[in-house]
Amino acid sequence: MTNNSIAQPLEQAKSIAEKTVYSILFTISLSHLLNDMLQSLIPSIYPLVKTKYNLSFSDIGLITLTYQLTASLLQPFVGMYTDKKPKPYSLSIGMGFTLLGLMCLAVASGFYWLLLSVGLIGIGSSIFHPESSRVAHLASGGKRGLAQSIFQLGGNAGSALGPLLAALIIVRFGQGSVMWFSLFALLAIIILAYIGNWYKGAIIPKTKVEKVQVEKHPFSARRVSISLGILIVLIFSKYFYLASMTSYYTFYLIDKFHLSVQSSQIHLFIFLGAVAAGTMAGGPLGDRFGRKYIIWISILGVAPFTMMLPYANLYWTTILSMIIGLIISSAFSAILVYAQELMPGKVGMIAGLFFGFAFGMGGLGSAVLGKLADSTSINYVFHVCAYLPLIGILTAFLPNLEVKRKKIA
Template sequence: MTDKKSHTVYGRQTVYAVLLAISFAHLLNDMMQSVIPAVYPLLKEKFGFTFAQIGVITLVFQLTSSLLQPFAGRIADRHPRPYSLAIGMGFTLVGLLALAAAPSFGWILAAVGLIGCGSSVFHPESSRVAQLASGGRKGLAQSIFQVGGNAGGAMGPLLAALVVIPFGQGAIGWFALAALVGIFVLARIGGWYKRQLHAAARNRAGVTKTAPRFPRRTVRIALFILGVLVFSKYFYIASMTNYFTFFLMDKFSMSVQGAQYCLFAFLAASAIGTFFGGPLGDRIGRKYVIWGSILGAAPFTLLLPYVGQTATILLAVVIGLVISSAFSAILVYATDLMPDKVGMIAGVFFGLMFGLGGLGSAFFGWLADKTSVQFVFQISTLLPLLGVVTGFLPNIEPKRKKE
């Protein structure tokens, strides 16, 4: 292989242009999706929704995404469709326009369901693109991809505070412009992806032909433990993403916009922390990153419900920085277990992320109606303690050599 494009696939060169492009698309995708929880206070006031109904909205969005993602990933492994990325963004475009005009609870559920379908197509296929462009540095590639999503997730509440809260539900439609930009970017990425697949076919070196490296029992145990870790992380994240604004408004009498800015601070810290998990995992081992990220956040989460306003905001930022580094390491660890099924594994874990987040939102919404938002935060802070189970993960990685 002598031409540059082929070298980037089969050599050790990391294709940063593609990684940055797919990260930017991830930013746009998750920015649009994060508008949904960011406008909950507006929707709650306008339609008189209960906390349980708010939880159901999130549940529908997360489940349409999570239930479809493993199937989309399995299809991507068997029959890659480079331009499906742009088609998935089209679902998000339609969903946003529907949400901007939705007149009732049922229409809102249909709109967020369409946005969830777009997510189910985007994440598995784009994770395959990231690994294809990684040049062997899979942790770095996954972190670059993931940091785009986290940055977009952080921008959603900020843009909602600046655009949607002042101008109302119809202003959600302006975010459809971002979907159009995303479709253009993903179409360009699809062209690159198609060329790499053709090159792989010509050289009989397709990325899905890697033989299994680990016994089935080892894989099953590891995947179960990773599932527990994803549960602990994203049930806790659900309480922060969906109810942190209500917690601040209830405990400290913050305005809606002020609480949105604090949520932005938490999500921005999460975006920053995300970037370090993958490269650090490449260097010291993913198991140690997972352990330090989830269990390491526990002391800060345990303090958060019991301190003053300034300390609450500072702790939220620290929690975001620490706990966010886990997912890239978890996903790459899982794909190392089954390297011939990158799309399916990415779909399963992104699906778990969204599905557990949705279940967590619905559960904590129900609990908030029965008790209080402050009680929700007293309970949810215990979840990162489950990070202790990381110690039972099999040691599947070779010892790192000093560069």
């Protein structure tokens, strides 16, 4: 075989891999919207099921923990497996678990049925996120921060839509109306089958290019391990705080300002809408200015606002929640791409690890904070959580990847 016969396919593969496929990015973002919208129905119906089944805050925390654990523990293993053996149609299979979970949630008649339902939805999520993140990586054309931001935008938008739809439909028509949302799961299965077809065709050329392009990492294994540990601690601070907002913000507003369930859901929608709006900033800014600085601003920079929130009136609570959502939402895309650059060639494993750890911290946070709310008060929970973003100071110990690479070049 001549050199030309080898070079030509590689050049063709390189051209495919370096092209940013926006149609796929926005389609996978849409599927992420549908997936996370369906997931966000779980905390959105907490006030309803708490009253209907006489649940405690600890029970609510256990429901969230069950979902988050099933959505987190499998993700790194899915990612590690698909790094070696990509499975293009596993995305549709994962959404099938979500569909089954929604159907069970609609007819659940007690606490343990609720646990089973959210567990199935969690399994669907654990399959979806590592592989869909890989699709975004494949379609990025080198603009990894932008690709992850577009991907995350869909998820955050879906998380914001869930409470709004729950307020308009589930709170009004009851638990059985969850069944209608299974139609969105069916739509997502169709979309993900289309993505699977593209994914199947993109795997071979992208893999060829990556084998040629992946360079030896400039950092020692010890430095990489320490950096990954810092990133995981930052994920802990971010998602423990977000757990207080997604699971208990509605209860906080009802308790402190005596809002109705529907009104509190609208305020949760405003917060999650701000999260969705801020998501797009982190990735592109990280591509341009360096991901370390975006991580720093996103986590440590939000601390003054979280510390003001427990002392604000309703008007300023709404404003501060929007500011917090806008700032803190830019962290995850930057953290994920930073970690993938620390460990090149491990896209699925890193995506699974960080998505999984994020969900796990959200679940653990909900359980711990629920227990704390039962023994103290919802207000006290928000006073304690206000200090979590100060952990962002650890960002100072992360290496600047861009500077290091310039020195080596």
